[in-house]
Amino acid sequence: MTASAFAALFVGALAVSLALRVWLAYRHVRHVAARRDAVPAAFAERIGLPAHRKAADYTVARTRLGVAETFAETLVLVALTLGGGLAALVAWTDVLPFGGIGRDLILIVAVAVISGIVGLPFSYAQTFGIEVRFGFNRTTRALWATDLVKGILIGAALGLPLAALVLWLMRAAGPLWWIWAWAAWIAFQFLLLALYPTVIAPLFNKFSPLPAGAARDAIEALLVRCGFANRGLYVMDGSRRSSHGNAFFTGFGRAKRIVFFDTLLERLTPDEVEAVLAHELGHFKLKHVLKRMLWMAAFSLAFLALLAWLAASPWFYEGLGVPPAPDRPGVALLLFFLALPVFTFVLAPLASLYSRRHEFEADLFAAKNASARSLVRALVKLYEDNAATLTPDPLYSAFHDSHPPAAVRIARLEAA
Numbered sequence: 050m051t052a053s054a055f056a057a058l059f060v061g062a063l064a065v066s067l068a069l070r071v072w073l074a075y076r077h078v079r080h081v082a083a084r085r086d087a088v089p090a091a092f093a094e095r096i097g098l099p100a101h102r103k104a105a106d107y108t109v110a111r112t113r114l115g116v117a118e119t120f121a122e123t124l125v126l127v128a129l130t131l132g133g134g135l136a137a138l139v140a141w142t143d144v145l146p147f148g149g150i151g152r153d154l155i156l157i158v159a160v161a162v163i164s165g166i167v168g169l170p171f172s173y174a175q176t177f178g179i180e181v182r183f184g185f186n187r188t189t190r191a192l193w194a195t196d197l198v199k200g201i202l203i204g205a206a207l208g209l210p211l212a213a214l215v216l217w218l219m220r221a222a223g224p225l226w227w228i229w230a231w232a233a234w235i236a237f238q239f240l241l242l243a244l245y246p247t248v249i250a251p252l253f254n255k256f257s258p259l260p261a262g263a264a265r266d267a268i269e270a271l272l273v274r275c276g277f278a279n280r281g282l283y284v285m286d287g288s289r290r291s292s293h294g295n296a297f298f299t300g301f302g303r304a305k306r307i308v309f310f311d312t313l314l315e316r317l318t319p320d321e322v323e324a325v326l327a328h329e330l331g332h333f334k335l336k337h338v339l340k341r342m343l344w345m346a347a348f349s350l351a352f353l354a355l356l357a358w359l360a361a362s363p364w365f366y367e368g369l370g371v372p373p374a375p376d377r378p379g380v381a382l383l384l385f386f387l388a389l390p391v392f393t394f395v396l397a398p399l400a401s402l403y404s405r406r407h408e409f410e411a412d413l414f415a416a417k418n419a420s421a422r423s424l425v426r427a428l429v430k431l432y433e434d435n436a437a438t439l440t441p442d443p444l445y446s447a448f449h450d451s452h453p454p455a456a457v458r459i460a461r462l463e464a465a
């Protein structure tokens with residue numbers, strides 16, 4: 050491969066993925082807007098026209114903001130690579146009075162700061178523009194800013210040591226450094242899983258034990274029925290930031306916790322909460338969580354092997370606008386993570402397909418161990434509360450949605 054051939058490949062893939070994203074968003078907006086004035090027949094008795102219209106408008110607003118963000122990200126990517134931005138940063142960090150790893154860490158921080166600054170106005174517009182307009186937002190500017198600072202500090206505290214370790218391995222561990230880096234990455238994932246419920250999440254939210262009552266009784270009975278060991282049921286004050294509801298598991302092994310957003314418990318009846326939890330439980334019992342982790346591990350090993358090969362190929366650097374820098378492993382690392390999404394977006398439907406199969410299986414598990422009818426009722430409430438569209442463009446949805454479209458999912462549950 051020559052540098053100019055790789056540059057052409059990169060530009061071609063970038064054009065295809067940008068055009069695909071914009072075209073899918075355009076289709077989605079048109080599809081949703083055209084169905085704005087009629088609730089789909091299957092939902093006619095469950096969702097009113099005002100809620101359906103609100104979901105359509107919310108979807109259109111979010112999709113449009115997403116397109117604007119895609120353009121901004123593409124501009125930054127081109128400016129950093131072919132535009133010479135990264136080459137300038139490399140030249141600047143080359144003359145810094147630091148050791149090898151220090152220079153690369155500063156380079157990585159500089160690129161993270163640039164992409165963070167570009168993403169900030171979109172995150173702000175999402176929260177204080179769209180979420181406010183549709184009545185979902187409950188966060189204040191002060192809380193939003195505090196969250197941002199906390200996120201940056203945690204990201205630095207966890208990400209910088211990991212980056213330093215990987216950079217050190219790239220320099221010192223020989224040609225098979227990528228296997229060591231992979232082991233470090235897997236260990237880091239487990240560290241995150243262990244730290245998230247006990248250290249990280251409590252920095253952002255309050256967790257209190259689920260109070261006694263009909264919901265708790267139904268959940269405990271379900272856990273016993275399914276033979277599921279856990280370290281407690283918690284309620285999280287999700288209502289501090291947003292009225293969107295959710296439920297999730299954190300931790301692993303015997304240290305698993307089950308967390309419900311207070312907003313979810315407010316809206317659902319005990320049997321609906323039970324059905325939602327049964328669905329989540331299905332993901333564990335059917336080993337979806339484990340399978341997903343194994344896939345992730347396999348993909349990260351393959352990507353690291355690819356990175357090792359590319360880092361040793363001068364055309365990889367030159368094709369992306371940077372002079373080859375074999376003594377600066379941070380350059381290859383950054384180029385790889387900047388360029389990779391351009392090539393992988395076309396594969397998104399495969400990941401969605403895999404994840405949708407799991408969603409159907411978990412729904413079936415919930416139908417068996419709780420109640421299909423309660424799950425349908427809960428889903429309808431959640432679609433309504435989150436203003437999720439019932440009429441997504443099928444092609445857009447195939448690329449972007451990890452969950453099956455509402456109509457398909459509910460039809461299958463009703464058949465169960």
Ligand SMILES: [Zn+2]
Pocket residue numbers: 328329332407408411
């Ligand atoms: Zn699920």
